[in-house]
Amino acid sequence: NAGVTQTPKFRILKIGQSMTLQCAQDMNHNYMYWYRQDPGMGLKLIYYSVGAGITDKGEVPNGYNVSRSTTEDFPLRLELAAPSQTSVYFCASSYPPRPGKNTEAFFGQGTRLTVV
């Protein structure tokens, strides 16, 4: 199993450009998430999905869009890149939570995005 795969690993965008960050998982997980990581700030949830066709906003969704047409894929779209979106982006997936127990989230290796 490859786990959670993110592409690209690095990208430089100009202000106003758009791009899609790809995320794919082969563990048949229903739940998928997008986080951004800024220095000294921990991980902030951007969007998440509990299954194909279902998405919802996290803590910091502005400037981003997502779609979930299949269980495996959860792309993150930036329509008009801004310098504030310079960050490291992590995709994660998990099984649905089980009663009385948390569910481990598996993270990809991250995409480092710079907007200039």
Place this chain on the structure above:
Amino acid sequence: GQQLNQSPQSMFIQEGEDVSMNCTSSSIFNTWLWYKQDPGEGPVLLIALYKAGELTSNGRLTAQFGITRKDSFLNISASIPSDVGIYFCAGQKGTSYDKVIFGPGTSLSVIP
């Protein structure tokens, strides 16, 4: 919004030393999670704690769920160079990951 505080922010220790770090919050959580992020990688779960007062070990790592449910501690014994990385605590109120809140992390450097 809700915030988790981690201390220390960074640590430089000699190989073989023990390490202690903690995570505090003004809110009560049902679950505490500790993740480690190696340089250039995504976070990986180390320990999950589900009950106030719970003490759980994973090899040289020991974590505790605070009695007040507002804090958690992670100890690493006999540190080795591969312990280098950022350690994140995360608190969870519900049972789904949209409600997980991550702390800012503790950066650990181990001097051989």
